Amino acid sequence: PCACLADALILPFLLVFHLSRKVTSIVPESCLLILLGLGLGGIVLAVAKKAEYQLEPNMFFLFLLPPIVLDSGYFMPSRLFFDNIGAILTYAVVGTLWNSFTTGTALWGLHRAGLVDPGVEAGLMDFLLFGSLISAVDPVAVLAVFEEVHVNETLFIIVFGESLLNDAVTVVLYKVFNSFVELGPAHIHATDYMKGVASFFLVSLGGTAVGLLFAFLLALITRFTKRVRIIEPLFVFLLAYVAYLAAEMVSLSSILAVTFCGICCKKYVEANISQKSRTTVKYTMKTLASSSExxxxxxxxxxxxxxxxxxxxxxxxxxxxxxILLFRAVGVVLQTCVLNRFRLIPLDRIDQVVMSYGGLRGAVAFALVILLDRAKVKAKDYFVATTIVVVFFTVIVQGLTIKPLVTWLKVKRSDHHKPTLNEELHEHTFDHILAAVEDIVGHHGYHYWREK
Incomplete structure (x- = not known):
C-alpha cells in the first residue's frame, strides 16, 4: 500500500519533470526522486513523530529488483554484451574483489591508526564485510543515470554489464564475511576460506545455469501457444520470476539467473509469440521497471x-x-592496461575516467547493510549511516556532474539509428564467414558458438 501511495504522489512531479527540458538536461530523475523522498520522509517524521515507512530488504529483493533486472536482460543488446564479455567479467569479478578487499583493509587501517571513533567496535572481518557491500556497483543506479547521459554503446554496456554481473561476487563475499563475523576470527580455519572460494563459483555458475534452464523452458513453451496468444505475456513474466525465486531459494545468484534468462530467451521467444504479445511484453516490462525504480x-x-x-x-x-573513489580509479586503470592488450578497440583514458567516475552505489548496498545482525556486527549503525551517505553522494553528486563531465571530456555519444539493410547484410555475411573459417580450421571459438 505504501509503495502504491508513493507512486501516486510522485506521478505529478515526474510529469512536470519530464515536460521541463531545462530541468531534465541537468538533473537526473534518480536525484529528484531521492530528494523528494527526503522531503516526504521529513514531512511524515514531523507529523507522526516517527519514521513510518522504510525500504525493507525483503520487499526490495523479492519485488522491486526483479522487474528492473529482467527489463535490463531482456532488452540487453546481446551482440554488444557478448562482444565485450571478457572485459565485463574482468571488471565484475576482479574489480569487485579488488575494491572490496582494498576498501575494507584501508578502513581497518584507519581504525587501527585511531582516526575512527572508538565507538566503532569493528575488527578486520567487520570492515571486510562492509567493504564487500559498499564496493559493488549498483545496476539500478547505473541504469538510471547512464541512460540519461547517452554515452556510447560500448562504454555503457561495460559499466552496466559489470554492475549486473558483480552481484555474484558481492553476494558471495557478503555471505562469506558475514559467516566469518558470526564464527569469530578465532574459529576460522583454512577450510573455511576454501569453502568461500568454492561458493563463489557455485553461486555464480549455478545462478547462470538456472537462468539458462528457464530460458530454454520458456522458449519451448512459447512454441505451442499459437492457439492461446492471450497467455503468452503471462508465461514470459511468470517463468522469468520463477527463475529468480528458484535461484534465491537455493542460495544462488538470482540476479544472474533472471539476467541470463532474459538475454537468452528473447531471440527465441520473440520469434514464437505474436506481434501483439511482443508489444504487451515490451510496454508492461518497461512500466514495471520504471515503477520499481x-x-x-x-x-x-x-x-x-x-x-x-x-x-x-x-x-x-x-x-x-x-x-571507494581512489580504489575504483586505480582498479579500472590497472585492469584496462591488461585488457587493452587483447582488445581490438582499446579503451582510452577518457573512457577510463568515465568508468571510474560512473561506479555508482545504490539500493543493493543499502538493503545488504540493513540485513546485518546488530548483535554480531556491533558497528552496524555506523555502517548504515556511511552507506546512506555513499549512496546519496554517488547518485546525487556524481549523477549531477557526470553529464557535464562527459560533455567536457567530449566522450563519444551513442548513435541511435536503425541499421540499414546494407549494414545488416554485411554484418551477417561477415559473421557467417568468420564462423565458417573457425569451423574449417577446427577451432570452435567465439563466432562458431554465436552461430549455434
Missing amino acids: TIIFMFLGISAVDTSKWAWDTALVLGTLFF
Missing part, C-alpha cells in the same frame, strides 16, 4: 530520515568516500 529511489530518501537506525562518524564517512 521510482519506488526504490523514493524509499531511499524516506529511509534516510530515520536517525534511530544510524550513528555518525565523520572519519569513517569521509574515509569510505575517499577510498
